[in-house]
Amino acid sequence: GFFYRITCMDWTLDGNNCEDIAALTQDGRLTTVDCYAPWCGPCGALMPRLEAVSIEYADVNIVKINADNNQAFMKEHDVRSIPTLLFYKSGEVVHTMHGVPNEKRICDKIEELRRA
Secondary structure, three states: OOOOOEOOOOOOOOHHHHHHHHHHHHOOOOEEEEEEOOOOHHHHHHHHHHHHHHHHOOOOEEEEEEHHHOHHHHHHOOOOOOOEEEEEEOOEEEEEEEOOOOHHHHHHHHHHHHHO
């Protein structure tokens, strides 16, 4: 598949990928989209935390989107600072998290959204 456990660093949404992310977020699984940039220090600090979360929650999709290459997506989702995590359920953004939350905060939110 196109999506790895955590998708590649320089993923750019073109027409096809936009459909992929729509399909990915439409399925029943919880999807976390990490809006990042390669030059962003805090984004780098968040990466190992997301990797740990992806191991603990194998059923949650985690996707990285390069903010610089996807301005339209950032504008559409009102992402003004990075890193920002967007949590999708059934195609809808159900929660937004800014900055570099610790693993527990991310895991707690996943647990809460799963139950919702």
